[in-house]
Amino acid sequence: MIPQVWRIEQRREEYPGTVTLALTREGKSRDSIHPGQFNMLYAFGAGEVAISSSGPGTSSDEPLIHTIKSQGLATQALCRLPEGSQLGVRGPFGQGWPIGLVKRRPLIVIAGGLGLAPLRPLIYSFLKGQLPARSLQVFYGARRPQELLYQQELEDWGKSFELVVSVDHADSTWEGHVGVITDPLRISTLDTGNALIFLCGPEIMMRFCIQVLRHKGVAESNIYLSMERNMKCAIGLCGHCQWGPNFVCKDGPVFCYRNVRQWFQINSL
Amino acid sequence: MKTITDLLHEHPFFNGLAEKDLQFLSGCTSNGHYKEGEYLARENTSADHFFLIRSGRVAVETFVPNYGPLCLMTLHGGDIFGWSWLYPPYRTAFDARALTSVRSLRLGGKCLRDKCEREPRLGFELMKRFAKIATDRLQATRIQLLDLYGPHPSQGDRQP
Numbered sequence: 001m002i003p004q005v006w007r008i009e010q011r012r013e014e015y016p017g018t019v020t021l022a023l024t025r026e027g028k029s030r031d032s033i034h035p036g037q038f039n040m041l042y043a044f045g046a047g048e049v050a051i052s053s054s055g056p057g058t059s060s061d062e063p064l065i066h067t068i069k070s071q072g073l074a075t076q077a078l079c080r081l082p083e084g085s086q087l088g089v090r091g092p093f094g095q096g097w098p099i100g101l102v103k104r105r106p107l108i109v110i111a112g113g114l115g116l117a118p119l120r121p122l123i124y125s126f127l128k129g130q131l132p133a134r135s136l137q138v139f140y141g142a143r144r145p146q147e148l149l150y151q152q153e154l155e156d157w158g159k160s161f162e163l164v165v166s167v168d169h170a171d172s173t174w175e176g177h178v179g180v181i182t183d184p185l186r187i188s189t190l191d192t193g194n195a196l197i198f199l200c201g202p203e204i205m206m207r208f209c210i211q212v213l214r215h216k217g218v219a220e221s222n223i224y225l226s227m228e229r230n231m232k233c234a235i236g237l238c239g240h241c242q243w244g245p246n247f248v249c250k251d252g253p254v255f256c257y258r259n260v261r262q263w264f265q266i267n268s269l
Numbered sequence: 270m271k272t273i274t275d276l277l278h279e280h281p282f283f284n285g286l287a288e289k290d291l292q293f294l295s296g297c298t299s300n301g302h303y304k305e306g307e308y309l310a311r312e313n314t315s316a317d318h319f320f321l322i323r324s325g326r327v328a329v330e331t332f333v334p335n336y337g338p339l340c341l342m343t344l345h346g347g348d349i350f351g352w353s354w355l356y357p358p359y360r361t362a363f364d365a366r367a368l369t370s371v372r373s374l375r376l377g378g379k380c381l382r383d384k385c386e387r388e389p390r391l392g393f394e395l396m397k398r399f400a401k402i403a404t405d406r407l408q409a410t411r412i413q414l415l416d417l418y419g420p421h422p423s424q425g426d427r428q429p
């Protein structure tokens with residue numbers, strides 16, 4: 001429960017207000033972190049927040065990578081920290097993406113906005129040949145071209161697997177898709193019988209994507225999504241993250257849609 | 270070499286349309302090829318055609334004074350551009366600009382309009398298909414306006 005002190009080795013601004021931090025801890029390795037798991041990051045004096053691992057590496061000798069969007073007090077403080085400064089880290093916590101189920105199946109990853117961050121470790125596992133998926137399709141929706149995460153990587157990824165990026169608003173210099181991500185999803189060819197779908201983004205975006213997926217015949221049991229709720233303890237004690245009968249910190253953040261459908265449909269839960 | 274009737278047959282928009290209707294339609298259809306940057310249609314001009322996009326990508330744009338062209342959505346193979354030929358005042362609402370090289374079928378709206386007046390059965394078939402496109406686009410626009418990827422609703426727009 002006590003945070004350990006880590007140091008920001010590298011800070012990269014993805015776009016104004018969103019940064020990716022690489023964290024290291026002198027002489028000590030860390031616990032390995034499973035794609036989809038999160039850490040509690042503590043900006044001293046400001047507060048502690050849940051942030052997913054967005055790193056390409058999951059093993060214990062690699063830096064911890066987190067992508068943070070400045071929202072309220074704690075995330076603003078974290079985003080302002082310069083390279084070399086210290087912060088507290090607790091974790092890893094939660095159940096990540098069910099990689100065990102991927103075996104030789106097509107994997108479809110759908111990300112909205114910052115939702116790409118918790119999915120990035122999976123994409124790297126696929127590229128390194130560690131994820132036994134038969135194929136990978138990635139759908140990524142953002143507000144504007146300027147608000148795309150990992151811009152350099154997106155260019156490289158597009159050469160290695162099917163990547164569809166769509167933005168809501170763009171001027172005429174953007175040559176990609178314009179429109180919500182549900183549009184390209186609707187017209188794409190998906191292996192609806194066997195594919196596994198991993199989905200992360202704002203709840204409303206996930207809801208619309210699930211409508212499209214269900215309409216295309218994807219089974220509820222093949223859809224997995226990552227949920228967000230305010231965290232305090234992150235270990236299932238305080239009840240802050242309770243969602244229906246689940247604690248998002250301990251039972252999630254990744255849930256199978258089949259098991260949470262009834263809670264997903266209640267707006268204010 | 271495929272005939273225009275074959276191409277109309279293949280396009281999902283005309284799925285299930287009677288053979289004789291397709292024969293009629295092919296009479297008012299021409300093949301179109303547009304280079305990157307070329308316009309299929311221009312905003313506020315007479316809407317005499319609509320387009321079935323066979324391949325490539327098309328930006329639906331509007332020109333905003335002091336800002337420039339603004340892309341509202343992109344269309345791809347299988348999509349349709351243009352329903353203004355069907356409704357008065359028959360003027361194209363947006364620009365359609367080829368983002369890549371585009372192959373399309375261009376259908377004459379004026380001759381179709383006259384035909385639909387004379388043959389309400391075909392008119393109703395086409396009206397159902399265009400109404401479906403219009404409602405799908407309306408739905409997509411509403412979702413876009415919701416700003417799905419924006420800040421948490423309780424925050425307002427607190428982008429730094």
Ligand SMILES: Cc1cc2nc3c(=O)[nH]c(=O)nc-3n(C[C@H](O)[C@H](O)[C@H](O)COP(=O)(O)OP(=O)(O)OC[C@H]3O[C@@H](n4cnc5c(N)ncnc54)[C@H](O)[C@@H]3O)c2cc1C
Pocket residue numbers: 038047049050051052053066067068069070071072073074075076114117118227228229230231253421423424
């Ligand atoms: C499992 C998990 C993984 C996450 N991964 C990331 C990540 O990789 N990158 C990232 O930037 N953020 C991530 N978040 C969200 C992050 O934890 C919240 O943005 C953060 O808690 C907001 O805290 P704050 O102190 O900056 O804002 P506050 O001042 O507490 O709140 C600012 C606004 O954000 C809203 N808010 C607070 N917490 C959340 C939340 N958990 N979800 C949605 N809205 C919230 C509040 O209602 C308020 O309107 C994750 C959250 C969870 C639960």
Ligand code: FES
Pocket residue numbers: 230231232233234235236237238239240241242247248249250
């Ligand atoms: S954060 Fe305390 S129970 Fe989940």
